[in-house]
Amino acid sequence: MDTQANMNETAAAQTLDAHKMIVRNAKVYYGDNEALHGIDLDIPERQVTALIGPSGCGKSTFLRCLNRMNDTIDGCRVTGDIRLDGEDIYDPNVDVVQVRARVGMVFQKPNPFPKSIYDNIAYGPRIHGLAKDRTELDEIVMTSLERAGLLGEVKDRLSSPGTGLSGGQQQRLCIARAIAVSPEVILMDEPCSALDPIATAKIEELIDEIKENYTIVIVTHSMQQAARVSQKTAFFHLGDLVEVNDTETMFTNPSDERTQGYITGRFG
Numbered sequence: 311m312d313t314q315a316n317m318n319e320t321a322a323a324q325t326l327d328a329h330k331m332i333v334r335n336a337k338v339y340y341g342d343n344e345a346l347h348g349i350d351l352d353i354p355e356r357q358v359t360a361l362i363g364p365s366g367c368g369k370s371t372f373l374r375c376l377n378r379m380n381d382t383i384d385g386c387r388v389t390g391d392i393r394l395d396g397e398d399i400y401d402p403n404v405d406v407v408q409v410r411a412r413v414g415m416v417f418q419k420p421n422p423f424p425k426s427i428y429d430n431i432a433y434g435p436r437i438h439g440l441a442k443d444r445t446e447l448d449e450i451v452m453t454s455l456e457r458a459g460l461l462g463e464v465k466d467r468l469s470s471p472g473t474g475l476s477g478g479q480q481q482r483l484c485i486a487r488a489i490a491v492s493p494e495v496i497l498m499d500e501p502c503s504a505l506d507p508i509a510t511a512k513i514e515e516l517i518d519e520i521k522e523n524y525t526i527v528i529v530t531h532s533m534q535q536a537a538r539v540s541q542k543t544a545f546f547h548l549g550d551l552v553e554v555n556d557t558e559t560m561f562t563n564p565s566d567e568r569t570q571g572y573i574t575g576r577f578g
């Protein structure tokens with residue numbers, strides 16, 4: 311079957327199964343080194359997909375394929391077919407700024423801008439022209455903080471620096487900042503690895519709440535976290551996607567012995 315027919319079939323399946331993103335044969339090269347060897351993955355809409363696997367297996371590299379963040383790395387090249395609502399996000403006519411607005415990202419280490427709490431959230435809506443006046447901008451800022459579960463803690467100090475918040479609050483600020491530009495997908499690269507257990511629990515609760523409105527893909531080293539927050543889990547190993555399944559099956563009855571080995575702590 312030719313590629314177009316293949317994609318038509320894939321697009322049809324996407325409509326039926328409500329897959330927000332469809333990835334086919336994604337390969338990533340850093341110079342001559344092939345770091346991902348042809349990944350196929352369907353990402354269900356308004357669910358949480360967890361990417362797990364030992365260090366260096368390619369989870370972050372794969373995550374960055376989904377919003378073209380690999381484009382920003384010198385010498386990095388992506389091939390294959392990666393679609394958002396059926397649209398090829400690597401098509402030369404696609405505006406990469408728009409792709410990154412539709413597919414937002416939250417990083418491992420909270421990285422608020424050196425600006426006020428208000429301006430951290432208002433920054434994206436301002437550059438994307440999402441508010442016609444100050445009242446609308448205020449509303450976006452308030453709604454985003456509310457959705458990120460942070461409004462109650464910061465509403466009296468919106469002009470204070472975002473960097474003055476605790477680590478967990480800063481990460482929720484970064485989630486609010488991602489939400490402010492109305493993304494459809496949110497990518498999270500180990501968002502809790504710099505946080506204590508209480509702040510981690512808050513972020514996990516938040517992920518659970520916001521999945522009603524957003525499609526989420528999360529990289530995590532914690533199998534407990536994957537089991538708690540995700541509905542679908544993908545296990546990567548040495549640049550391959552070894553197994554993908556609904557999370558419960560993945561952790562109770564994995565089909566590949568490498569998955570079994572990893573989740574039972576035999577390696578990784």
Ligand SMILES: Nc1ncnc2c1ncn2[C@@H]1O[C@H](COP(=O)(O)OP(=O)(O)OP(=O)(O)O)[C@@H](O)[C@H]1O
Pocket residue numbers: 340345363364365366367368369370371372383
């Ligand atoms: N900027 C880069 N330049 C060159 N090689 C890279 C770069 N980033 C990642 N790699 C290589 O690609 C492979 C996959 O790395 P990646 O960071 O995606 O793995 P990971 O599963 O996210 O690891 P970790 O769990 O440790 O974060 C590794 O062999 C790594 O060395």
